[in-house]
Amino acid sequence: MVLRIGVVGTGAIGREHINRITNKLSGGKIVAVTDVNKVAAKQTVEQYQLDAAIYPDDTALIADPNVDAVVVTSWGPAHESTVLAAIKAGKFVFCEKPLATTAEGCKRIVEAEMKHGKKLVQVGFMRRYDSGYIQLKKTIENNEIGEPLMIRAAHRNPTVNENYTTDMAVTDTLIHEIDVLHWLVDDDYNSVQVLFPRKTKYAHSNLQDPQLFTIETNKGIVMNVEVFVNCKYGYDIQCEVAGEEGIAKLPEFPSVVVRKDEKLSTGILNDWKYRFMEAYNVEIQDFIDSVTKNGEPQGPTAWDGYIAAVTSDACVKAQVSGEKETIALPEAPEFYRNRAKLSV
Amino acid sequence: MVLRIGVVGTGAIGREHINRITNKLSGGKIVAVTDVNKVAAKQTVEQYQLDAAIYPDDTALIADPNVDAVVVTSWGPAHESTVLAAIKAGKFVFCEKPLATTAEGCKRIVEAEMKHGKKLVQVGFMRRYDSGYIQLKKTIENNEIGEPLMIRAAHRNPTVNENYTTDMAVTDTLIHEIDVLHWLVDDDYNSVQVLFPRKTKYAHSNLQDPQLFTIETNKGIVMNVEVFVNCKYGYDIQCEVAGEEGIAKLPEFPSVVVRKDEKLSTGILNDWKYRFMEAYNVEIQDFIDSVTKNGEPQGPTAWDGYIAAVTSDACVKAQVSGEKETIALPEAPEFYRNRAKLSV
């Protein structure tokens, strides 16, 4: 069985997903596209030689009985209504982050999905599909390092452009750690405090960079997460979990080891695209497979999208207040439990 | 365009390729299978829910006009005739190693293909599709370490069964280094000498293990290649190229870094299957893509299969003689030049 997919939003990320579904993965077929920019939609169909209908809007695309699943890659503010419409139509949804731009919006999706009675929605947090994070989670679950007590993480970009503002360190960057860290330790966030260290000269005038987030969980795990988006030296994702018996750390991205010029060195990536390339493929293949074989996606849920939104709000608040801010998360509904299962 | 594939041989490796083409990759479809064991062929079709014809033999399968390309995963002695038949029918061939069990057999295939006038055959040397080897080759081609002078390589298995004999260190194990090393440095082999170090107690009585191969190339590069198939500690592939300006080495297989029990450690695989899993996927996807898009495969050629056979023969001879044996390779025909191009 082939999953017939409609894509809402044919911008960069939309086209990447179209390309991977069409040319790299198995079991999915793009049968419909739409974009606010009609020309872009048409060009995409031509570029990838798709046998796909072009719709004027998401409503029409969702209504197409040939569409089994909707991939939402429009701009953020449009996500909520598309996802709600897809749920209403009983169609599967793969929605790029954010699920909705507000916690309330995410809540509405969660409620719609629960009302529908079956999981339809997967949110595009791809790190859970990265082999390094998967190994790290297995190491924790196999109790190799004992109960987790502390996490040190870093999210570093070589540089960002002038449009990147201080709050985007949360909403665009930290958001990935927000999703992956609670999943890693199967725990819920409780509070966050933000510290602004001495600012790098490479950050533009309106941007605080680097930033240090201290996030505490219900079980008392303390997570020190650094966001440093003008670190100059490369794209670098670090995550180290300290437990009662030992410490486990993400592997470095594999690279040829060179002895040259009085240095023993390996390469560090300069672009995030390469770092999670394979994770994106695994993520989309898993969405296709679990939907076609199990009748529901098994990746990050709408509830995970809601967690991300609530936590993100508290982090932005903490950036402004300088105080420890509460992350007020209700307990996960029964519907969304077992979220910590290894998905791959 | 979908590449319609017939599979000759539905044993373990055949089924793996069927699975990957059907469930993981894009652009290929299994339309026909055959196996000397009819029951196995039928079971395979059922297991993977294939919409595929079951043929009594390779001749019938090749004759099916729906078959664009043939994947040869039968046992070694059957390869040559299937490949020759496919070439005669003008069909693309992906043939697992060995291309043929003798150098003469490989030669016949090379000649048939040249006579046909277009490249049809790819041999299943998957290492060229491993991201580590690809990085290593790029490092050399980008002249980062200068002209290559020496290579140190090792191929280690934790253990082998009682059927593994001394010559299989060449034909089953070293064969992968034979293919990948000349490709890495774009050079031809000239001679080989074998040394038997002190034997490990874990090798059964008929097997010399470890073995050290010293291979020299036309340009004078000396390659020290260790084959150690009862090394106990894991499956481990090492390759280090020393050049005039520096030294480059394959990355270790990425693994979580753990501090525990007074050790800082990363995992080593215990099974070769995991080591080149991704390379197999990339290899088959590349075969499908290059055949459908460029009209010919761009991976290891029949000539590479011939090089492997000639070199393998000399290595086995050197095991017996204890002397330096010549590897008598004619210059590659124009038809097969440009073999060193990066394929991925």
Next chain:
Amino acid sequence: MVLRIGVVGTGAIGREHINRITNKLSGGKIVAVTDVNKVAAKQTVEQYQLDAAIYPDDTALIADPNVDAVVVTSWGPAHESTVLAAIKAGKFVFCEKPLATTAEGCKRIVEAEMKHGKKLVQVGFMRRYDSGYIQLKKTIENNEIGEPLMIRAAHRNPTVNENYTTDMAVTDTLIHEIDVLHWLVDDDYNSVQVLFPRKTKYAHSNLQDPQLFTIETNKGIVMNVEVFVNCKYGYDIQCEVAGEEGIAKLPEFPSVVVRKDEKLSTGILNDWKYRFMEAYNVEIQDFIDSVTKNGEPQGPTAWDGYIAAVTSDACVKAQVSGEKETIALPEAPEFYRNRAKLSV
């Protein structure tokens, strides 16, 4: 010229220094010892076959005209009066940490030394003599990573005994980071906040373990320092400095690299003694050399001892309050400037 040394306190650390001065280093000679336990003093003289006078107390030892320098290795509360007496007598002093048990005590020593007009006192912070920290400081001073912005450090012990209390995480453990981190970046501390993560089950009931200290400097550098004294896996000292251009980290303690049992591993020490063994030797040799050749010690000064005491007090206060506490350090007197010079 040989430096004639009197040792006050012949306990474990005293005997180690006696041993190294007598049997490993050059230019020093133990000519006098004293200890509150007379038997211990006598046994020490015999054990190391010293040609040394045994004095009833520090006053008598200091008064001996044969004594050029005093090594203070008594218990902490006795340090201040011995150091003050030695300064009064114009003798050089090497005092193990703490210089005095209170900031006021340290201040009195600072004032006495300044009044004396010449530097006489070195405090036993040996990390500045560790080759790893020296390399790290050179890396920073050579501007290889640009201006320092953040530090991540960890001080981990496998286990501590029942007498180790929560405040000792500061006074016994963090104290080394307190000394070495401001020296590394040539900056002064400004504030500290302490966080208690989930407690490890291996900590006894009265002890909070691990602990996380967030220390900020005048220039805005944020230092996240973990103290984890029941980490189980080994003795491990980590320090990583993030700057505007890159990040530099202490080397791991060198250890044979082993491939065995599906692991690639290096050893981690289980005892702090081995970690800084060589640093202790270099430290004492440097004290002897600089005193005999330059007429004053060039290692950590009385002012550094004062900084450690003031900072330590604030850290203990922050453990109790849970709040950010100010570290109120006056500017260093002219007398103590140039403290950031590489001493080795």
Next chain:
Amino acid sequence: MVLRIGVVGTGAIGREHINRITNKLSGGKIVAVTDVNKVAAKQTVEQYQLDAAIYPDDTALIADPNVDAVVVTSWGPAHESTVLAAIKAGKFVFCEKPLATTAEGCKRIVEAEMKHGKKLVQVGFMRRYDSGYIQLKKTIENNEIGEPLMIRAAHRNPTVNENYTTDMAVTDTLIHEIDVLHWLVDDDYNSVQVLFPRKTKYAHSNLQDPQLFTIETNKGIVMNVEVFVNCKYGYDIQCEVAGEEGIAKLPEFPSVVVRKDEKLSTGILNDWKYRFMEAYNVEIQDFIDSVTKNGEPQGPTAWDGYIAAVTSDACVKAQVSGEKETIALPEAPEFYRNRAKLSV
């Protein structure tokens, strides 16, 4: 007790030993020096402010009843007669390599020492005092990797001057591996074969560089040792021992780990002096300590010097012949057994 030392030869290495005995180590005192260049001898005494007699030649120096031990740091061809004279006088000798320039010369020293009836001579092979090699030997002796089967080693210099000839790859460079490798595995050499890979463009016209030595031992261990003295990238010593249970490798020289410019790197030394600096100190301190405390040196013996000479001769012969050459070593006399004991 202080060991009173006379130094024969006040060139570079002689002065370094004088400096370390005088200013860094314990228990030794330079009481006499001599050099063919009288001015150099006098300058050395002044430079290091020695209280030492200056003798016209080694005979006079050895005759001085104040001299307990002789350090031989003259040029190679003079070693034999000085060592023989010292043995005759019953004085301890620390002789820099080579013990004598011929195997016969070494044999004469061995016989003289045995006739004397007590071990007096230590040869200056400092690698056995390097902490990395010591750890590696302990790893083997503790049976952590099982019986050794193969060794891979490399001795690389960034560059050599025009006076360095092909045979010096053995006599100046490989000589250190010759000493340390048989000690590591407690075995005797049996044969050697040399291979000349493609020559680096950085080697001058008369020099073959790199060179590959294949040395086999009595137990069948095969050692692949690379000498590469124009490797450009740095001074690098590698040694990896493969055993039946696992593989152990020398640690890299410790160095700060830096993330910068898209590279994760550590430094490689550019000069051999830094690599074994500490080993030289430990070596000389051990000579002083064992002589004064045990009445005989416990480092590399005259027999080790003889092994080095015989092996070195065979290696040079193999460079010329291109054939496998026998290393004809008699069994060690009882007098020299137990040579594999850990000395530190």
